[in-house]
Structures are given as C-alpha cells and as structure tokens.
Amino acid sequence: MSDMRLPGEAHALVRHTHQERVLRALRERGALSRGEIARAVGLSRTTISEITRDLLRHGAVVVVDTDAASRAGSGRPAERLALDPNSGQFLGVDFGHRRVRVAIADAAHEVLASGRQTYDDSTGWPERIETAFALIDRLGAERGVHFRALQGIGIGVTGPHPRSSAPHAPEGAFGPGFAAARDDVDVSFAERFGAPVMVDNNTRLAALAEALAGDASAENVLYVRLSDGVGGALVIGGRLVPGATGLAGELGHVTVVPGGGRCRCGKDGCLETVASVPAMLAACRQRGADVGSLDELASSTDPVVEEVLRDAARALGRAVGVVAMVFNPAEVVIGGDIARLAPVIVEQTSDTVGAELFPWVAAKPAFRCARLADDDGATGALAALFRSSPLLADYPEPAPIRALPA
Amino acid sequence: MSDMRLPGEAHALVRHTHQERVLRALRERGALSRGEIARAVGLSRTTISEITRDLLRHGAVVVVDTDAASRAGSGRPAERLALDPNSGQFLGVDFGHRRVRVAIADAAHEVLASGRQTYDDSTGWPERIETAFALIDRLGAERGVHFRALQGIGIGVTGPHPRSSAPHAPEGAFGPGFAAARDDVDVSFAERFGAPVMVDNNTRLAALAEALAGDASAENVLYVRLSDGVGGALVIGGRLVPGATGLAGELGHVTVVPGGGRCRCGKDGCLETVASVPAMLAACRQRGADVGSLDELASSTDPVVEEVLRDAARALGRAVGVVAMVFNPAEVVIGGDIARLAPVIVEQTSDTVGAELFPWVAAKPAFRCARLADDDGATGALAALFRSSPLLADYPEPAPIRALPA
Numbered sequence: 001m002s003d004m005r006l007p008g009e010a011h012a013l014v015r016h017t018h019q020e021r022v023l024r025a026l027r028e029r030g031a032l033s034r035g036e037i038a039r040a041v042g043l044s045r046t047t048i049s050e051i052t053r054d055l056l057r058h059g060a061v062v063v064v065d066t067d068a069a070s071r072a073g074s075g076r077p078a079e080r081l082a083l084d085p086n087s088g089q090f091l092g093v094d095f096g097h098r099r100v101r102v103a104i105a106d107a108a109h110e111v112l113a114s115g116r117q118t119y120d121d122s123t124g125w126p127e128r129i130e131t132a133f134a135l136i137d138r139l140g141a142e143r144g145v146h147f148r149a150l151q152g153i154g155i156g157v158t159g160p161h162p163r164s165s166a167p168h169a170p171e172g173a174f175g176p177g178f179a180a181a182r183d184d185v186d187v188s189f190a191e192r193f194g195a196p197v198m199v200d201n202n203t204r205l206a207a208l209a210e211a212l213a214g215d216a217s218a219e220n221v222l223y224v225r226l227s228d229g230v231g232g233a234l235v236i237g238g239r240l241v242p243g244a245t246g247l248a249g250e251l252g253h254v255t256v257v258p259g260g261g262r263c264r265c266g267k268d269g270c271l272e273t274v275a276s277v278p279a280m281l282a283a284c285r286q287r288g289a290d291v292g293s294l295d296e297l298a299s300s301t302d303p304v305v306e307e308v309l310r311d312a313a314r315a316l317g318r319a320v321g322v323v324a325m326v327f328n329p330a331e332v333v334i335g336g337d338i339a340r341l342a343p344v345i346v347e348q349t350s351d352t353v354g355a356e357l358f359p360w361v362a363a364k365p366a367f368r369c370a371r372l373a374d375d376d377g378a379t380g381a382l383a384a385l386f387r388s389s390p391l392l393a394d395y396p397e398p399a400p401i402r403a404l405p406a
Numbered sequence: 407m408s409d410m411r412l413p414g415e416a417h418a419l420v421r422h423t424h425q426e427r428v429l430r431a432l433r434e435r436g437a438l439s440r441g442e443i444a445r446a447v448g449l450s451r452t453t454i455s456e457i458t459r460d461l462l463r464h465g466a467v468v469v470v471d472t473d474a475a476s477r478a479g480s481g482r483p484a485e486r487l488a489l490d491p492n493s494g495q496f497l498g499v500d501f502g503h504r505r506v507r508v509a510i511a512d513a514a515h516e517v518l519a520s521g522r523q524t525y526d527d528s529t530g531w532p533e534r535i536e537t538a539f540a541l542i543d544r545l546g547a548e549r550g551v552h553f554r555a556l557q558g559i560g561i562g563v564t565g566p567h568p569r570s571s572a573p574h575a576p577e578g579a580f581g582p583g584f585a586a587a588r589d590d591v592d593v594s595f596a597e598r599f600g601a602p603v604m605v606d607n608n609t610r611l612a613a614l615a616e617a618l619a620g621d622a623s624a625e626n627v628l629y630v631r632l633s634d635g636v637g638g639a640l641v642i643g644g645r646l647v648p649g650a651t652g653l654a655g656e657l658g659h660v661t662v663v664p665g666g667g668r669c670r671c672g673k674d675g676c677l678e679t680v681a682s683v684p685a686m687l688a689a690c691r692q693r694g695a696d697v698g699s700l701d702e703l704a705s706s707t708d709p710v711v712e713e714v715l716r717d718a719a720r721a722l723g724r725a726v727g728v729v730a731m732v733f734n735p736a737e738v739v740i741g742g743d744i745a746r747l748a749p750v751i752v753e754q755t756s757d758t759v760g761a762e763l764f765p766w767v768a769a770k771p772a773f774r775c776a777r778l779a780d781d782d783g784a785t786g787a788l789a790a791l792f793r794s795s796p797l798l799a800d801y802p803e804p805a806p807i808r809a810l811p812a
Binding site: 220232234236241243244245249254255265267318319321323326328331356359362363365 | 626638640642647648649650651652653654655656657659660661671672673724725727728729731732733734735736737762764765768769771
C-alpha cells in the first residue's frame with residue numbers, strides 16, 4: 001500500500017463516480033427503471049446494468065416494483081430500482097392558515113402515510129405544532145410507521161421566509177405570531193424528533209412539487225398561487241431559487257396599482273390587493289355582483305364577475321410579464337382553487353403575458369394551472385428534503401466505500 | 407486485484423474527491439493562496455496543504471506568485487497556486503456595435519494579451535469576424551502567444567441570444583444581420599481555431615465579469631447596462647441564468663410605459679425607450695435642454711436634464727423592483743458610462759427600488775455602478791469558459807487519475 005499505482009485503479013475510481021451519480025439520481029427522484037437511470041445520469045444502458053448489479057448485490061439498492069402500471073407501449077415491464085426503503089424516513093409538514101398537512105415517506109420515496117388536521121385561522125403556533133405532533137402520532141400508529149432512521153423534516157409555513165435576520169413585518173401581517181413562528185417550529189420539531197429540520201415558505205415548496213410533477217424538461221418554472229394571498233416561487237434546474245436572503249418569489253407584493261389599496265404587508269397597490277381571492281370577491285361586491293364564496297366566484301355567469309377575474313389576471317399577467325422577460329421560464333404554473341375552477345384566469349394571464357414579451361415563439365412560456373391539490377406543500381417539503389444535499393450530507397452511503405471487483 | 411477491499415482505499419478515494427474540488431476551484435477562479443483554496447472548498451488548511459503538495463509534485467499545479475501585492479495586513483506573503491499555465495489557452499471575444507475586444511488567457515487565468523479594434527456600426531458580420539481574426543493574429547505576434555492547446559473560445563454578441571430556434575426579430579432590429587450572426591460566428595471561429603466555441607449575449611458576459619469582480623459573497627446579482635440599448639442579466643451562485651430558451655435578462659424590453667413609444671424590438675413603451683442613452687438625449691431635447699452627447703448629459707447642471715435622468719432611473723427602478731421582489735438579489739449593478747458619470751442614476755434607482763420592496767433591511771439589495779470598463783465582455787467570456795463545465799469536460803486532468811500514496 002505504499003504506492004497505489006495499480007492498473008485497475010483508474011477504472012475502479014471512475015466506477016465509484018458513476019455509482020455516486022446513480023445513487024444521487026435515486027435519492028433525488030425515487031424509484032427508476034434502469035433506462036430512466038441511464039437517461040438521468042447520461043451513461044449507457046450497459047454501464048448502468050453493471051453498476052446497478054453491484055449496488056443490488058451490496059444491498060444499497062433494491063427492486064421495488066416494475067413499470068407495468070405506468071409503462072407506455074408494449075414489451076416486457078422493466079424493474080424499478082430504489083434506495084433501500086428501510087434506510088431512512090422523511091417527514092413533510094405543511095402549516096397552512098387553517099390546516100396542517102403531513103406526509104411521511106421512505107428512502108424509496110414511497111409515501112407511507114399522509115393526512116390533514118384543520119384548525120382555526122386564529123390558532124397560535126404552539127397549538128398548531130401540538131396539532132401536527134398529534135397528527136403524526138396518529139398516522140404513525142394507524143399505519144405502523146416507525147421513525148427508526150428519520151433523515152430529515154421539511155416544514156412549510158405561510159408568509160415570506162427570510163433566511164437570516166427576522167423581518168420587521170407588522171405583527172400579525174402574515175398570520176398569528178409570524179415573526180416568531182420559524183424559530184418555534186425549528187426547535188420544537190428538532191427536539192421532538194431529533195432530526196435535522198428545514199423550514200421554508202409553503203408556496204415555494206408547493207412550487208417545487210408542481211415543477212417536479214410537470215414535464216421532466218420543464219425545469220425552468222415560475223409558480224404563482226392565488227388564494228387568501230398571492231405567493232410565488234422560481235424553480236431552476238429542479239431546485240428552488242431562495243434569493244440572497246431567502247425572500248425570493250414574492251410576486252404577490254409586486255406593485256401593480258401605483259397608489260392603490262393598502263396591502264397587509266404595509267405597501268400600497270400590491271398584486272395581492274387585486275388578485276387574491278378575497279380581493280376578487282371584494283371587487284365583485286363593489287361592482288354590484290352578488291358573489292360570496294370562491295365557488296360562486298368561479299361559477300358565476302355574471303359578466304361583471306368575469307371582468308373582475310380578467311382584471312385580476314391582467315394585473316397578474318403584467319407582473320409575470322416582467323419576470324418572464326428577465327427569467328425566461330419554460331412554464332408558468334398558476335395554483336390555487338380559483339385557477340383550477342375558472343379557466344379564464346390562466347387564459348387571460350397567458351394572453352397578457354404574451355403581449356408583454358418579444359413576439360417570438362421562443363420567448364413565450366407554456367401556461368397551465370397547478371396539478372396537485374392540498375397536499376402540494378407537504379409533497380414539496382419531501383422533495384426539498386430529497387434534493388437538498390447539505391441536509392443529506394450524512395445520508396447513509398452503501399457502506400463501506402470501496403472499489404467493487406473489477 | 408480480484409477484490410479491492412483494501413484498508414487505505416476509502417482514504418484514497420476521499421482524497422481523490424478533495425483533489426477534484428481543489429482543481430475545480432483553481433479552474434474556476436485562477437490563482438489562489440492555500441488559505442483561499444481552503445475557504446473555497448471548505449476543507450482545513452492542513453488537508454489543503456497535503457493535497458496541494460501532491461498536486462505540485464505531479465505537476466498539475468504550479469506556484470505562480472505570492473499575494474504580497476494584494477495582501478492586506480502584515481505577515482509572510484503566501485504563495486499563490488494555479489493550474490499549470492501551459493496546459494491551455496482561452497480566447498475571449500466581445501463584438502460590440504462599434505468595436506471588437508479580444509482577451510487571451512492561460513489556464514492560470516493570466517491575461518496574456520488583450521486589445522480592441524473599432525469598426526463602423528453598419529459593418530456586416532463577415533467583416534467584423536475578419537477584423538477580430540486580424541486583431542487576434544496581431545496580438546499573438548506582438549506578445550508571442552501561441553494557441554498550442556486552445557481549450558475554448560467565448561464570444562459575446564449584441565442583442566438577445568436565444569439558445570435554440572432563431573428568433574423572428576425584425577431584420578436589423580438588434581444590429582446588422584442579427585438573426586444570422588450567431589451561426590456565422592460559431593462556425594467561423596470553430597473552423598479557424600479548431601476549438602469549441604461558446605456564444606452568448608455580451609451584456610450577460612459583462613454581468614458575469616462584474617459579479618465576479620464584486621464581493622465574493624455577492625453571488626446573487628442583477629446586472630443592468632444603460633448604453634445605446636438597455637440590457638440585463640441574472641447571476642446566481644456565480645453562474646449566468648440562461649433561461650429556458652437562452653433569452654433571460656432582457657430587462658430593457660420590459661414594458662414601463664403602457665402605450666408608450668415604439669421600441670426597436672417591435673413592442674411599445676419598453677424600458678429601453680426611456681432609459682437608453684439615446685432615449686435620454688431625445689427626452690432632454692424634447693424638454694428644451696441643449697445636450698448633444700453622453701458627456702454633456704452627465705455633466706449638465708440644467709435641472710431639466712437631472713429630471714430626465716431621474717425619470718429614466720425611476721422607470722428602471724420600477725422594473726428592477728419587480729425583479730428584485732421575485733429574485734431577491736444581494737446586489738444590483740448598473741453598468742454603462744452614464745451610470746458611472748452621473749451618480750444620480752444609481753441613487754434614484756436605489757430609492758425607487760427601495761419603495762417597491764418590503765420595508766425590511768433583508769429585502770433591500772446593495773446598489774453600485776459597474777467597476778469594469780470596456781473589457782467587461784471579453785473578460786466575462788473568459789470567465790464563462792472557466793466556469794462552464796460542459797465545455798471543459800475534457801479539460802486536462804492531472805493524468806493519470808490515480809490514488810496518491812497514503
């Protein structure tokens with residue numbers, strides 16, 4: 001061992017690098033067929049077959065199922081491989097304004113249990129956290145899930161989520177006890193479960209889940225959600241853009257009506273004052289249309305209501321137009337029930353954005369409404385865990401690291 | 407060699423990974439002291455000393471100088487290490503509207519030669535390319551530079567630079583023969599020099615150079631240039647954001663005056679129609695101020711001229727405000743001679759952006775005018791070459807790849 005210039009060594013090292021790429025693809029994406037792995041890591045099918053054979057033999061990877069269910073076309077179903085499911089569990093939690101959502105997954109990305117529990121909008125953070133703990137305990141007991149090797153906890157919270165110093169937002173502006181929320185959540189979950197905790201804005205996590213649920217090629221995504229507020233997020237190369245201080249994505253607080261109505265953030269004329277669901281309902285009432293709920297807003301045939309929806313979408317389109325000119329996304333995804341229920345939102349936003357961009361096909365992103373439902377935040381928290389390498393730095397390697405037989 | 411479960415092997419593999427990180431840091435950043443390398447790759451000084459000792463012994467890395475010239479404080483000057491300068495040359499070319507700039511560097515990032523050659527704004531692409539070739543030949547002869555191992559050519563061009571399909575821009579909108587420019591440049595340089603060619607918008611390349619010239623921590627940068635037109639670019643984590651179709655960064659064509667004047671891009675009321683130097687000069691004349699050149703625009707004490715500059719900066723600030731809300735940059739850099747000569751531009755833009763963002767310290771980026779001069783595009787082209795891993799995939803490794811003595 002004094003000098004290791006052995007002829008087979010370069011080969012072994014290259015193979016080790018290839019192994020790492022395969023394991024990383026499985027960590028990030030969950031179960032994949034050998035063909036999908038080959039495309040994901042850019043290696044030949046032959047090489048992938050060799051690598052996965054070795055990984056299977058060492059127990060780092062297992063066969064979980066076949067692609068018979070999802071397979072397009074005929075032919076023999078292909079085995080799908082994944083990291084050993086028992087090597088770790090992951091917990092995704094999404095605290096919304098009126099409910100908490102929980103999803104628990106294994107290292108193969110299989111969701112072992114998921115559920116939701118409602119609470120009142122005025123509920124404080126300590127109670128919200130206790131509600132989540134009780135839900136997690138109940139789900140664990142019902143489904144027999146044990147956190148034998150909990151690898152990480154991803155938590156979504158409402159409101160902007162600065163990375164460093166706490167924001168000086170007006171108390172209560174973004175929900176009860178917003179400013180203190182993050183620290184409480186961090187500490188409470190870390191103490192209770194003894195695992196690393198990652199906290200982020202839940203709209204951003206939903207955006208990540210949506211980007212991954214879309215076409216594989218659509219890795220340049222601008223996501224916007226219209227609900228009680230208006231949130232947004234950017235995804236580049238399958239990863240969230242956090243921004244310099246963790247504040248990226250706040251499309252809802254772009255000024256669209258200079259000198260317009262006061263926003264709860266303290267500014268005037270934010271997009272949220274025009275395009276949130278409460279703002280649309282208020283505009284309808286103001287213009288004499290009798291709609292009192294989101295469902296009525298979406299289903300009304302009153303032309304006044306349609307014009308309110310179009311006005312909101314035009315304001316959204318102007319803001320998205322600026323961002324699209326600078327960020328050049330492949331896809332703009334609009335989330336929130338209203339976008340799903342009222343197609344005029346996506347249609348009008350797309351039209352307005354089109355007029356704001358260069359009149360070239362290459363300049364125009366695709367538009368769609370979100371595919372996921374209420375579980376998008378918890379799903380996104382899991383995706384962020386699977387994809388955030390710092391957190392998973394000590395993710396179990398197929399120990400020991402060694403060159404495989406040549 | 408049938409089964410390599412040797413005790414020293416895991417150690418050798420870890421060291422190989424560390425070596426790769428050190429080599430990558432030197433590739434991307436040029437000459438660094440051991441302390442700078444340690445900070446860049448996140449390893450201890452002791453580990454770095456061991457790794458660099460081995461790399462020096464194998465000739466992959468050389469000592470180029472000491473940090474005596476740039477060192478802050480007292481103490482013994484530290485050696486600076488770099489990749490073997492003779493292992494490759496890199497060529498950066500920037501085609502502006504009225505001149506071409508060339509810079510030639512070695513693998514240690516040392517600029518071996520640089521220069522510029524003017525041409526008329528109406529000069530066609532074949533002549534521009536011939537002018538560049540002649541300049542490169544002359545620089546090579548004068549400085550004794552030989553392209554023994556030319557690793558890559560980075561080329562900046564004016565106008566938007568879509569990655570895939572050619573844009574359907576009006577002929578001449580972004581300079582003579584814009585649509586065909588890229589293909590000509592690609593092929594001409596590849597044929598002449600027999601090296602891989604990368605072409606990008608020159609404002610984007612300047613943005614990369616500026617981001618790297620700024621504080622090391624400022625890796626989230628929004629760059630804007632006010633000159634004959636208005637260009638922009640986003641840098642995240644030290645890399646340019648290309649966008650889905652290569653069109654990212656076109657801040658100059660964001661609509662800031664709905665229904666405003668016709669822009670050369672074909673749209674109405676673009677930022678460029680208000681904040682480009684020609685637009686500012688035209689606005690001065692329209693309001694009766696007698697200024698005919700950029701220098702007069704910058705030095706005039708006429709309050710009408712100041713108001714024109716402020717109006718341009720307010721429009722810029724509104725557009726930057728939207729982008730900053732969504733992208734959350736650490737720094738906004740404003741390039742172009744007018745930003746350097748008229749401090750009111752940066753000052754007013756900063757004020758306007760501040761009013762568009764959350765009123766929190768964490769939300770506000772730093773503002774500065776650009777530090778680099780006319781050589782920013784060519785410098786950025788070199789930086790893009792050093793940092794673009796695909797191009798450098800076959801960059802010479804310290805061959806052969808092998809584990810070093812334990």
